[in-house]
Amino acid sequence: MLPPLFESQLQLPLKQRGKVRDIYTVDDEHLLIVATDRLSAFDVILPTPIPNKGAILTAVSNFWFHFTESFITNHLADMSLKEILSDPDEYQCMQGRSVIVKKFKPLPIEAIVRGYLAGSGWKDYKKSGAICEITLPQGLQLADKLPSPIYTPSTKAALGEHDTNINFSETSALIGERLAKQVRDISLKIYTRARDYAAARGIIIADTKFEFGTDMKGELVLIDEVLTPDSSRFWAKEQYHVGISPPSFDKQFVRDYLETLDWDKTAPGPTLPQHILEKTVAKYQEAQLRLMT
Ligand SMILES: Nc1ncnc2c1ncn2[C@@H]1O[C@H](COP(=O)(O)OP(=O)(O)OP(=O)(O)O)[C@@H](O)[C@H]1O
Ligand SMILES: [Mg+2]
Structure with missing residues (x-):
């Protein structure tokens, strides 16, 4: 498993940081999209990264890009990450959690x-x-x-x-x-x-x-x-039951935990205790397992 990553710092020009992903410019035609392990709840980025979340989201998204490629062209580029990230440590850390895409x-x-x-x-x-x-x-x-x-x-x-x-x-x-x-x-x-x-x-x-x-x-x-x-x-x-709001597959433990706190749902968000973190990691893994095996 990759070490948890809250924010990436690559030697490439940073284009923007979203709530979860950091976007870098590779060249005029390509971008590097890095899925960090940040998690946002109630629209606030929490300070605790979820280990492996970025890698799982990247794998799930790539899975669907391939699932749909017979009827819709997608942005995945076939450039290798090694070509772009010459620093071996950067490469190690980004492999599996990032995609090189054609810029549209x-x-x-x-x-x-x-x-x-x-x-x-x-x-x-x-x-x-x-x-x-x-x-x-x-x-x-x-x-x-x-x-x-x-x-x-x-x-x-x-x-x-x-x-x-x-x-x-x-x-x-x-x-x-x-x-x-x-x-x-x-x-x-x-x-x-x-x-x-x-x-x-x-x-x-x-x-x-x-x-x-x-x-x-x-x-x-x-x-x-x-x-x-x-x-x-x-x-x-x-x-799933009709008449109630079914729990979010991935964020249920985080949201339930946050609701027990006296927190006004504005930044900065609270850190997550270890047991909530572990349960949440397990949910992301389960989503990947259900969809991709
Ligand atoms: N192939 C592409 N070419 C150009 N822009 C792209 C491409 N793929 C994605 N983008 C853009 O990259 C940005 C992704 O960053 P964004 O700010 O949405 O990150 P995020 O982590 O999803 O944050 P948020 O949760 O706030 O949406 C979006 O603006 C999206 O339109
Ligand atoms: Mg977005």
Whole structure:
């Protein structure tokens, strides 16, 4: 197992640090995406890294990139990490937790697909009977499976701001009608196939977010991370009941623990005790095991 990594410090130009991932510029056409072991809960990055989380998320995302490659081009580059990281220590530490990707122009939208009623979708449904102007049958309960998956895109918010839901014509205005249709159709296809695959292995993918970019010809490419517990809501089949909010597959012990503290859910977050850490590591390992074996 790699030593836990809270923040990477590579001898490459740093492009940005996200909540979980550190992005470096490799050259004009490539980026290095490093999945650290940071975990965020209630939108706050906790100070305790989760050993192996970055490596597991990288493996899971790569698994889905291969799962979908027959119908959507993705950003994975076939450059070797050794070529980029000449320092053997850097290489050792990054191997398995990073990907070299081709750089594309990210579309300014988040392609969200929901198969179940949860989170903000549930709130919207309770208020209006609809999510993002998609009217749903009456009488659905929290965590109910939707009659069919729905596509509910949003804008990509700047740091500290909240994403805004957009309807189809607003999406078309942003990226053009051809891409808007393609993103919608591909997103629903990826979600549906992945949902069925995961369900057979005891994981419910309640909802997820994809990101797409365009290449030089304006063709669509799947970028970022795909169907990881960080970009999706995973539930364990055996903990799933309609009418309650099923526990998050990966963050349940962390959230439950945080709820016992007198913490106002603003940064800095509390450190995690060893037993919570161990249980959480085990959940990430279990997710990988269920999906990839
Ligand atoms: N192939 C690519 N080409 C260009 N940009 C990319 C590519 N793949 C991913 N990105 C961009 O890299 C960034 C990933 O960093 P981001 O800030 O989302 O990290 P994160 O750890 O997911 O944080 P957060 O939880 O805040 O989203 C995103 O802005 C995404 O659009
Ligand atoms: Mg992100």
